[in-house]
Amino acid sequence: MPYDPSAFPPFAVTVDLVVLTVRRHALCALAVRRGESPFQGRWALPGGFVRADEDLSQAAARELAEETGLRAHEPSAPAQDYGAHLEQLATYGDPKRDPRMRVVSVAHLALAPDLPAPRAGGDASNARWAPVEELLQQGGYGRDGEPVTPLAFDHAQILADGVERARSKIEYSSLATAFCPTEFTVGELRRVYEAVWGVALDPRNFHRKVTGTPGFLVPTGGTTTRQGGRPAQLFRAGGATLLNPPMLRPEV
Amino acid sequence: MPYDPSAFPPFAVTVDLVVLTVRRHALCALAVRRGESPFQGRWALPGGFVRADEDLSQAAARELAEETGLRAHEPSAPAQDYGAHLEQLATYGDPKRDPRMRVVSVAHLALAPDLPAPRAGGDASNARWAPVEELLQQGGYGRDGEPVTPLAFDHAQILADGVERARSKIEYSSLATAFCPTEFTVGELRRVYEAVWGVALDPRNFHRKVTGTPGFLVPTGGTTTRQGGRPAQLFRAGGATLLNPPMLRPEV
DNA sequence: ATCATAGTCGTCTTCCTGACGATAAACACT
DNA sequence: AGTGTTTATCGTCAGGAAGACGACTATGAT
Numbered sequence: 001m002p003y004d005p006s007a008f009p010p011f012a013v014t015v016d017l018v019v020l021t022v023r024r025h026a027l028c029a030l031a032v033r034r035g036e037s038p039f040q041g042r043w044a045l046p047g048g049f050v051r052a053d054e055d056l057s058q059a060a061a062r063e064l065a066e067e068t069g070l071r072a073h074e075p076s077a078p079a080q081d082y083g084a085h086l087e088q089l090a091t092y093g094d095p096k097r098d099p100r101m102r103v104v105s106v107a108h109l110a111l112a113p114d115l116p117a118p119r120a121g122g123d124a125s126n127a128r129w130a131p132v133e134e135l136l137q138q139g140g141y142g143r144d145g146e147p148v149t150p151l152a153f154d155h156a157q158i159l160a161d162g163v164e165r166a167r168s169k170i171e172y173s174s175l176a177t178a179f180c181p182t183e184f185t186v187g188e189l190r191r192v193y194e195a196v197w198g199v200a201l202d203p204r205n206f207h208r209k210v211t212g213t214p215g216f217l218v219p220t221g222g223t224t225t226r227q228g229g230r231p232a233q234l235f236r237a238g239g240a241t242l243l244n245p246p247m248l249r250p251e252v
Numbered sequence: 253m254p255y256d257p258s259a260f261p262p263f264a265v266t267v268d269l270v271v272l273t274v275r276r277h278a279l280c281a282l283a284v285r286r287g288e289s290p291f292q293g294r295w296a297l298p299g300g301f302v303r304a305d306e307d308l309s310q311a312a313a314r315e316l317a318e319e320t321g322l323r324a325h326e327p328s329a330p331a332q333d334y335g336a337h338l339e340q341l342a343t344y345g346d347p348k349r350d351p352r353m354r355v356v357s358v359a360h361l362a363l364a365p366d367l368p369a370p371r372a373g374g375d376a377s378n379a380r381w382a383p384v385e386e387l388l389q390q391g392g393y394g395r396d397g398e399p400v401t402p403l404a405f406d407h408a409q410i411l412a413d414g415v416e417r418a419r420s421k422i423e424y425s426s427l428a429t430a431f432c433p434t435e436f437t438v439g440e441l442r443r444v445y446e447a448v449w450g451v452a453l454d455p456r457n458f459h460r461k462v463t464g465t466p467g468f469l470v471p472t473g474g475t476t477t478r479q480g481g482r483p484a485q486l487f488r489a490g491g492a493t494l495l496n497p498p499m500l501r502p503e504v
Numbered sequence: 505a506t507c508a509t510a511g512t513c514g515t516c517t518t519c520c521t522g523a524c525g526a527t528a529a530a531c532a533c534t
Numbered sequence: 535a536g537t538g539t540t541t542a543t544c545g546t547c548a549g550g551a552a553g554a555c556g557a558c559t560a561t562g563a564t
Binding site for chain 1: 259260261262263264265266301302303304305306307308340342343344345346347354356358
């Protein structure tokens with residue numbers, strides 16, 4: 001049977017990105033301001049159309065680089081290339097999610113260390129890191145006094161799913177190190193967990209756990225006092241990607 | 253800016269289904285024989301085009317019903333409607349995954365109790381339950397002596413991802429009960445875990461674990477001897493969906 | 505010198521698991 | 535009826551991991 005284009009309806013396929021980082025003890029996501037209708041002027045997740053010859057992960061990596069300059073760092077990559085962790089999150093295809101046309105969006109989740117100010121096509125005022133609570137809250141006012149508007153399209157749902165993925169995934173994997181620079185201390189890693197989960201962890205038990213898990217952390221020999229207090233050992237992420245037993249998220 | 257169809261390439265969007273069940277102590281997946289080119293005559297996962305007015309989960313539920321007669325039972329559903337668990341798995345969009353055109357497939361994972369013989373458009377010879385090891389193995393001969401051919405398209409990868417999702421998800425959720433009939437015994441549930449993980453579990457420790465986890469199992473009061481031996485209590489799945497602490501998969 | 509801050513090492517109790525003994529209640533034989 | 539087989543269920547014990555928390559160390563700030 002020959003190829004019959006009338007046998008299926010045409011779709012537009014996009015990738016949307018949930019780019020998370022930890023800034024000032026808060027889990028933040030990258031948001032860009034929409035320049036076009038619909039939702040003109042509203043904040044949205046970065047994203048764009050998948051090109052005709054591109055794989056989905058390639059499209060996501062390209063968008064990530066365009067928005068942040070980060071090189072993607074997929075699970076199968078050779079590792080320790082400076083860049084962000086990138087993985088597919090979920091796909092959203094409600095027929096009414098975009099009023100213009102039928103769009104299916106393959107959302108991806110990126111985890112990045114704290115970065116310099118974002119750029120969106122070179123225009124800084126149209127991109128920002130915002131705490132996820134602020135982006136997800138309904139109404140009210142943000143910390144800068146600006147009224148909070150919900151994210152465009154179904155991006156609040158996508159962001160919520162991405163945050164939940166990140167929260168659960170750092171439990172049983174070493175992914176929390178993706179939020180840290182190449183070299184980091186146990187305390188810095190602990191603050192990542194605290195920011196992502198929104199809880200306080202016992203520094204002593206956390207230290208015992210992460211240093212006692214083989215392959216999680218590799219000491220580099222150096223120390224730093226950049227957090228103040230007693231000098232802390234510096235570590236690099238070890239080869240282990242699965243944590244067993246997992247880091248336990250405290251009950252709420 | 254008006255809607256400009258030339259701004260993006262058109263895609264076909266399909267759903268493919270990884271339907272898993274446990275039959276005769278083995279984890280099995282539903283496979284259908286392709287009637288058309290490409291891969292004519294080869295086994296593939298069931299699936300089809302998403303319709304113009306359909307959400308992705310609706311399309312997956314429709315395909316599932318067409319292939320198996322099962323009603324889908326999404327995580328948010330009112331529960332205890334007889335049917336299968338259905339969730340989105342991942343999306344596959346390699347530009348070359350279908351030689352005819354650009355197809356993005358949103359794979360879904362369905363978990364079903366042991367069913368009567370499958371039907372594929374009413375034609376039984378074109379659908380079957382096959383052990384996942386057989387569908388995933390490269391070359392050789394199946395248990396019926398027929399030579400093993402790889403699944404069509406990238407369906408081997410999709411199936412492998414679905415199996416891995418199921419294997420990991422029954423660790424920390426009560427999803428294993430989706431493989432059981434409405435009422436089941438602890439031993440039957442244990443055989444599900446053993447089949448999915450491919451390991452042997454200690455019946456006494458398993459019994460302690462599942463009966464000791466609040467909300468996992470609800471006794472119905474009845475007993476059965478359908479497995480032989482001493483009569484076993486019958487249970488129904490409880491309301492708890494998250495297992496904490498999780499069921500531990502033995503190291504390999 | 506004193507204090508505040510962070511990091512690191514120990515201790516103790518509690519909970520969970522894995523290994524495994526023992527008993528119970530059915531069925532299939534002889 | 536008795537014996538063996540199968541499956542279910544209860545109990546015990548040792549080892550490991552985690553939560554709570556005391557104590558000490560090494561820096562910079564005042």
